[in-house]
Amino acid sequence: DPEAARSGNSKITTTLGLVVHAAADGVALGAAASTSQTSVQLIVFVAIMLHKAPAAFGLVSFLMHAGLERNRIRKHLLVFALAAPVMSMVTYLGLSKSSKEALSEVNATGVAMLFSAGTFLYVATVHVLPEVGGIAHSHKPESAGGKGLGRLEVAALVLGCLIPLFLSIGHHH
Numbered sequence: 492d493p494e495a496a497r498s499g500n501s502k503i504t505t506t507l508g509l510v511v512h513a514a515a516d517g518v519a520l521g522a523a524a525s526t527s528q529t530s531v532q533l534i535v536f537v538a539i540m541l542h543k544a545p546a547a548f549g550l551v552s553f554l555m556h557a558g559l560e561r562n563r564i565r566k567h568l569l570v571f572a573l574a575a576p577v578m579s580m581v582t583y584l585g586l587s588k589s590s591k592e593a594l595s596e597v598n599a600t601g602v603a604m605l606f607s608a609g610t611f612l613y614v615a616t617v618h619v620l621p622e623v624g625g626i627a628h629s630h631k632p633e634s635a636g637g638k639g640l641g642r643l644e645v646a647a648l649v650l651g652c653l654i655p656l657f658l659s660i661g662h663h664h
Contacts, residue, residue, distance in 0.1 A: 502557050506567045509550050513574035515610035516543070520575065521582025522603035539575065547571060 516539045523535035550571055554564045586600055 502554060502559060502567075505553055506550065506571065509546060509571050510574045511610065512546070513543075513571055514578040515607045517575040517578025517580075518582045518603050519607035521579040522586060522600045522607070524579065524583050525586035525600055543575070 519535050520539055523532045526532065547568060551564060551568060554567055559567070582603055586603065
């Protein structure tokens with residue numbers, strides 16, 4: 492049954508997507524922990540903690556709605572819950588003092604933070620924006636898609652992407 496297969500794949504895909512997201516959180520947390528700047532550590536930690544509970548709630552709600560039994564939901568949630576701490580430790584150990592000496596030509600902490608930020612941007616632009624704009628991919632023949640993003644929304648998106656550039660002008664390390 493193609494519909495049942497698509498439903499089963501959506502459960503795995505949703506969990507996998509959130510696990511990758513949590514792993515990117517772990518990369519950011521591990522990279523922040525490897526620095527000596529407590530303000531960066533605190534900001535990254537608080538940002539991750541503020542959205543971890545809603546993400547877990549959303550995963551469990553989606554899996555319950557999809558009809559998964561409780562034991563399978565617990566396994567999905569366990570994998571999701573372990574992704575960030577495991578990647579945090581792996582990243583921290585990878586960026587430890589001995590590894591930093593080997594990576595002295597590149598700012599490994601900055602690269603790890605950029606990787607984490609890039610995964611968030613990828614998810615936002617490839618998966619979230621099409622759904623928000625009403626142009627999400629659909630397998631239903633009667634859905635022709637929505638109108639997409641308006642000019643004001645596109646301008647706000649571009650402005651939001653350029654704000655970090657403007658904030659970094661004149662700021663050197």
